[in-house]
Amino acid sequence: MNNTIQENLQKFISSIKNVTDSTFLPLVIVEENVKEPRSDFWKKLDSRLVYFSVEDDESELLIPKKINEAQKEGKRILLNIKIDLSEDSLTLFKKIAAIGVFDINGKEMQVAPGSIVVMANRDFIDHKMIYKNFYNLFSSAFSVEK
Numbered sequence: 022m023n024n025t026i027q028e029n030l031q032k033f034i035s036s037i038k039n040v041t042d043s044t045f046l047p048l049v050i051v052e053e054n055v056k057e058p059r060s061d062f063w064k065k066l067d068s069r070l071v072y073f074s075v076e077d078d079e080s081e082l083l084i085p086k087k088i089n090e091a092q093k094e095g096k097r098i099l100l101n102i103k104i105d106l107s108e109d110s111l112t113l114f115k116k117i118a119a120i121g122v123f124d125i126n127g128k129e130m131q132v133a134p135g136s137i138v139v140m141a142n143r144d145f146i147d148h149k150m151i152y153k154n155f156y157n158l159f160s161s162a163f164s165v166e167k
Contacts, residue, residue, distance in 0.1 A: 043121030
């Protein structure tokens with residue numbers, strides 16, 4: 022990954038630190054011509070960032086738990102979406118974007134402002150996701166391109 026992309030991602034992640042709205046839900050879009058940043062890259066970018074790859078049904082079920090764990094530790098979580106999300110996960114993101122809360126074990130939890138970042142590949146979003154309004158769930162987007 023070249024220095025310009027790293028610098029721009031650093032600025033984007035740094036700007037999230039100043040967010041005061043718990044409904045703020047940013048999306049990092051990885052363009053087709055870019056190699057996806059690895060998990061260790063994100064850790065170097067922000068030591069408070071926990072990387073979690075959502076790549077199958079089992080990992081998808083862990084999304085609320087992983088968000089909760091990161092929040093309890095005062096960290097941010099980057100959710101790398103690699104599967105078509107279930108209605109439950111889409112509802113979770115919709116609720117975070119609308120009122121800044123998520124449900125875990127039947128209990129509503131407040132989202133810490135700027136604590137969740139979602140990442141996905143543009144080609145995957147555009148061609149493999151069934152939910153066509155995925156982009157609309159997010160308050161801002163950052164495109165990672167060459």
